[in-house]
Amino acid sequence: MSAPSPVTISLPDGKTMSFPPGVTGAEVTASIGPGLAKAALAAEVNGQQWDLFRPIGTDARLRIITRKDPEALELIRHDAAHVLAMAVQDLFPGTQVTIGPAIESGFYYDFARDQPFTQDDLARIEARMREIVEADLPTRREVWPRDRAIAHFEEIGEHYKAELIRSIPADQEVSIYFHGDWHDLCRGPHFVSTGKIGQAFRLTNVAGAYWRGDSNNAQLQRIYGTAWRDEKELEAHLHRLAEAERRDHRRIGKELELFTFSPDVGAGLPLWMPNGMVIRQELEFLALQEERRDGYRRVATPHIAKEALYRRSRHLTYYKEDMYAPLDIDGENYYLRPMNCPHHHLIYGATRHSYRELPLRIAEYAQDYRYEASGGLSGLMRVRGFCQNDAHIYCRYDQAKDEFIRVMRLHARYYDLMEIKEYHMRLSLPDTANLEKYVDEPAKWLAAAEIIRAAMKESGYPYVEAKGEAAFYGPKVDFMIKSVIGTEYAISTNQLDFLTTQTFGLNYIGDDGKEQPVYVIHRAPLGSHERFTAFLIEHYAGAFPVWLAPVQARIIPITDRVADYALTVRQRLIELPVVNGTAGLRVDIDLSAERMQRKIRDAQTMKIPYMLVIGDKEAEAQSVAVRLRSGRDLGQMPLERFFERIRHEAESRRDVAE
RNA sequence: GCCGGAGUAGCGUAGUGGUAGCGCAACCCCUUGGUAAGGGGUAGGUCGUGAGUUCGAUUCUCACCUCCGGCACCA
Numbered sequence: 001m002s003a004p005s006p007v008t009i010s011l012p013d014g015k016t017m018s019f020p021p022g023v024t025g026a027e028v029t030a031s032i033g034p035g036l037a038k039a040a041l042a043a044e045v046n047g048q049q050w051d052l053f054r055p056i057g058t059d060a061r062l063r064i065i066t067r068k069d070p071e072a073l074e075l076i077r078h079d080a081a082h083v084l085a086m087a088v089q090d091l092f093p094g095t096q097v098t099i100g101p102a103i104e105s106g107f108y109y110d111f112a113r114d115q116p117f118t119q120d121d122l123a124r125i126e127a128r129m130r131e132i133v134e135a136d137l138p139t140r141r142e143v144w145p146r147d148r149a150i151a152h153f154e155e156i157g158e159h160y161k162a163e164l165i166r167s168i169p170a171d172q173e174v175s176i177y178f179h180g181d182w183h184d185l186c187r188g189p190h191f192v193s194t195g196k197i198g199q200a201f202r203l204t205n206v207a208g209a210y211w212r213g214d215s216n217n218a219q220l221q222r223i224y225g226t227a228w229r230d231e232k233e234l235e236a237h238l239h240r241l242a243e244a245e246r247r248d249h250r251r252i253g254k255e256l257e258l259f260t261f262s263p264d265v266g267a268g269l270p271l272w273m274p275n276g277m278v279i280r281q282e283l284e285f286l287a288l289q290e291e292r293r294d295g296y297r298r299v300a301t302p303h304i305a306k307e308a309l310y311r312r313s314r315h316l317t318y319y320k321e322d323m324y325a326p327l328d329i330d331g332e333n334y335y336l337r338p339m340n341c342p343h344h345h346l347i348y349g350a351t352r353h354s355y356r357e358l359p360l361r362i363a364e365y366a367q368d369y370r371y372e373a374s375g376g377l378s379g380l381m382r383v384r385g386f387c388q389n390d391a392h393i394y395c396r397y398d399q400a401k402d403e404f405i406r407v408m409r410l411h412a413r414y415y416d417l418m419e420i421k422e423y424h425m426r427l428s429l430p431d432t433a434n435l436e437k438y439v440d441e442p443a444k445w446l447a448a449a450e451i452i453r454a455a456m457k458e459s460g461y462p463y464v465e466a467k468g469e470a471a472f473y474g475p476k477v478d479f480m481i482k483s484v485i486g487t488e489y490a491i492s493t494n495q496l497d498f499l500t501t502q503t504f505g506l507n508y509i510g511d512d513g514k515e516q517p518v519y520v521i522h523r524a525p526l527g528s529h530e531r532f533t534a535f536l537i538e539h540y541a542g543a544f545p546v547w548l549a550p551v552q553a554r555i556i557p558i559t560d561r562v563a564d565y566a567l568t569v570r571q572r573l574i575e576l577p578v579v580n581g582t583a584g585l586r587v588d589i590d591l592s593a594e595r596m597q598r599k600i601r602d603a604q605t606m607k608i609p610y611m612l613v614i615g616d617k618e619a620e621a622q623s624v625a626v627r628l629r630s631g632r633d634l635g636q637m638p639l640e641r642f643f644e645r646i647r648h649e650a651e652s653r654r655d656v657a658e
Numbered sequence: 659g660c661c662g663g664a665g666u667a668g669c670g671u672a673g674u675g676g677u678a679g680c681g682c683a684a685c686c687c688c689u690u691g692g693u694a695a696g697g698g699g700u701a702g703g704u705c706g707u708g709a710g711u712u713c714g715a716u717u718c719u720c721a722c723c724u725c726c727g728g729c730a731c732c733a
C-alpha cells in the first residue's frame with residue numbers, strides 16, 4: 001500500500017485533477033489506468049458524484065474509489081483474480097486462462113490444465129501473487145477490434161479466451177487489460193496497479209468446474225481465494241468461517257447424537273438416533289395440531305407402488321432419473337416412491353366428492369426415496385430417503401387462491417414460532433424456452449401462475465420469480481434458506497397442480513350435477529424431517545428450545561446423600577402433565593461419580609436447556625437450583641415453581657426469555 | 659454423475675514397507691464435591707472393503723464403498 005497522499009491524475013485532454021481535502025490521506029485509486037484510452041464521464045469520491053467531463057462518445061469511465069469504500073472490495077477481488085492468473089501462467093506455462101470473477105467474499109479463476117493443482121501448488125501460486133502485488137505493476141487498458149482480439153488469443157494458444165470473444169457481437173470492440181506484460185480480455189474496471197490489491201488475501205481451495213457451467217463441456221480447475229481490504233477484515237472472515245463450521249448440522253448431529261449414516265445402509269439414507277427422533281416427533285406433533293386446526297385429515301400409504309401408477313402420474317416421463325431402479329416382484333416392477341401425490345390422489349379418487357365437501361385436505365408425514373446425484377448429498381440437507389410433511393388439498397378452481405393463501409399463513413405460523421427470518425420466497429415457474437421438462441399445457445401454466453401471483457399479492461409476502469424451477473406438474477412457491485456452508489435449499493414448498501385432474505381423472509360433482517375438474521395444492525411447509533431438522537440444528541446451533549430439546553432438563557446431584565430425592569424429582573418431571581408433549585417431559589439424571597463442575601460441563605456440552613443442581617440444601621427445601629445453558633444461575637427454586645416454568649415452555653413452545 | 663482430497667478405537671487425531679500411538683469418551687478404584695474438565699488404573703483397533711505387488715502391506719498399486727470441497731443436478 002502506498003503512503004497516503006493527495007492523488008493527481010492526468011486526463012486525456014491534458015488536464016490534471018487533484019482531489020479535495022476530504023480524500024487527502026486516504027488511499028485513492030482509479031478504476032482504469034493512467035493510460036486511459038478515452039475520456040472520463042464522472043468520478044465518485046467518498047460517495048459524492050463529481051462531474052468532470054462531457055462524454056466523448058465512449059463507454060470509458062473514470063471512477064475514483066478509495067480503499068475504504070465498500071466498492072473497493074470488488075475491485076480488489078477482481079484484480080486478485082487477474083494476479084492469480086498471472087501467477088499461474090508464470091509458474092505453469094501452457095495453462096490456459098478462461099474466466100475469473102469477483103464473488104462473495106473473494107474470487108476465483110478457472111484454468112485449463114491437464115495436471116491437477118495440488119495444495120503445494122496453491123502455496124507457491126499465492127507466494128508468487130504476493131510478489132506481483134509487491135512489484136506494483138501498472139495497469140493499462142487498450143481497446144481492440146473484436147477480430148484482432150480473437151486472432152491474438154488464438155495465436156498465443158488461449159483458445160478458451162478466443163471462444164469467449166467469438167460470442168461477442170462482431171462489430172464490437174473489446175477491452176484488454178494489461179498488468180505489466182500480462183494481459184487479459186476484461187471489461188474492467190481495475191485499479192491503477194497491482195499494488196493496490198494489498199496483501200489481505202488467501203488462496204483457499206481448488207475445485208473442478210465445467211467450462212461455461214455445462215456438464216457436457218470440459219472440466220476446468222477452479223482456484224478459489226478470499227480477499228479483503230485489510231488483515232482485520234480477513235481475520236474476521238476466517239473467524240466467521242470457523243463459527244459457521246461450529247454450527248454445521250453434520251458436526252452437531254454427531255456431537256448431540258441426533259443421526260448417523262452407515263455405508264452398509266447406503267449414501268444419503270440417514271439413521272435417526274433417539275435424540276434426533278425427539279425432534280422429528282415434536283415437529284410431527286406440531287404439524288398434527290396445526291393441520292387439525294386447518295381442517296386436514298390424516299392418511300397413511302405405502303412406500304412403494306407398481307410401475308403403472310408412475311406411468312399414470314407422469315413420474316416415469318418427467319422424473320425417472322430421480323427414482324431408484326424398480327424392484328422386480330413376481331415379474332412386476334415396483335418403485336420406491338419419490339413423492340406421495342399419486343397415493344393421495346388414489347385416496348381422493350376412491351370416493352365421489354360433492355362441491356359442498358371441498359376443499360378436501362389430506363395429510364401424511366410420508367417417506368420418500370429419490371435417487372439424488374451422489375455428489376449432491378450433504379448430511380441431512382440432501383438425502384435419498386426422507387420423510388415429507390406432505391398434504392394435498394383438493395379444491396375447486398374458485399377456491400384455489402384462498403387455499404393457497406391459507407397454506408401461506410400456515411407457513412407464517414411455523415416460521416414465526418421458530419423465529420426463522422433468514423429466507424426468501426421464490427415463485428418457481430417453468431422455463432418456457434425448454435418445455436420438455438414440463439407438461440406441455442401453456443395456457444394452464446399461465447392460469448396457475450396467475451392464481452399464485454394473485455395469492456401472493458393478496459397475502460403481501462415478497463417473492464422473486466425464477467424460471468426453470470417449477471415442478472413438472474405446476475408452478476410453486478419455494479421457501480429458500482441457506483445452510484451454514486452457504487448452499488441454498490428449498491426448505492418449504494407450496495405448489496399448484498393442474499395436471500392431476502387429467503391424469504387421475506379427479507373431479508367433483510358440481511351444483512349442476514356435472515363432473516368438474518379439481519385443482520390440487522401440494523404443500524410441505526415443514527419440508528422433510530431431514531432437511532428441516534438440519535436447518536433447525538444450524539438455526540439454533542444445537543441449542544434447541546425446550547419443546548424440541550432431546551433432553552429438556554438434567555438433574556445433577558451433588559452427593560449420593562440426595563440421590564433418592566433427585567430420582568423423585570426426575571420422576572415427578574417425567575410424569576408432569578404437559579398438554580403438547582408427545583410423551584411427557586424428557587429429563588435425565590447424572591448419577592456418575594464425577595464432581596458437580598464436571599457434570600455441569602457435560603450438560604453444557606450437550607446443550608441441555610436446564611441443569612437442576614441438587615444438594616443437601618435443595619433436598620431439605622424441596623427445591624432445585626436452576627442453571628440455564630446460557631450460564632445464568634437462577635438460584636434455588638421451589639419444585640412447583642420450576643414445574644410451572646418448564647411446563648409453560650413446553651406447552652407454549654416458547655422459551656421464557658433469559 | 660464429474661474434478662480433486664480423505665477414510666487409523668464411540669469422537670478428535672499422530673504415525674510407519676517389519677501387523678499402531680495420543681487426547682476425550684467408556685469401565686474400575688480413590689475422591690461426596692456448590693455452578694464448564696479432581697487423581698489413579700483397565701479395556702478397546704483384522705488402520706473403510708476386496709484384489710494385486712512384496713519374504714512381509716495399515717503404509718505401494720488397482721477396483722469398489724463412504725465422506726469432504728467445488729461443479730453439474732436439485733419435485
